[in-house]
Amino acid sequence: MDTATIILIIGAAAALIWHVVATIMIYDNLRKRGEKVSFILLRLLSPSYAGRYRELTREETGKTGPLFFHYVFSINALLLFIVLAVIVREV
Numbered sequence: 001m002d003t004a005t006i007i008l009i010i011g012a013a014a015a016l017i018w019h020v021v022a023t024i025m026i027y028d029n030l031r032k033r034g035e036k037v038s039f040i041l042l043r044l045l046s047p048s049y050a051g052r053y054r055e056l057t058r059e060e061t062g063k064t065g066p067l068f069f070h071y072v073f074s075i076n077a078l079l080l081f082i083v084l085a086v087i088v089r090e091v
Contacts, residue, residue, distance in 0.1 A: 004088045012081035019074035026053045026067050046071075 023046045030037045050071045057065030
């Protein structure tokens with residue numbers, strides 16, 4: 001395995017951790033607001049929880065809350081790192 005692939009895999013792992021943390025923070029934020037959320041179904045329902053978080057923060061402040069952007073950016077970064085790792089590995 002070459003250095004570029006290792007760096008991309010480390011980047012993907014960091015993005016995955018970032019995404020998990022953002023998801024848990026959204027879950028916790030919704031729970032503290034009195035929303036009904038399930039930790040057991042968090043992996044399955046995380047997109048709907050992120051959408052609900054976005055709606056609630058927009059209603060309260062007129063702007064989308066920062067955790068939503070962490071959620072979206074981290075999953076896209078993960079996807080990018082994985083695609084780049086596959087491309088580098090194939091070349």
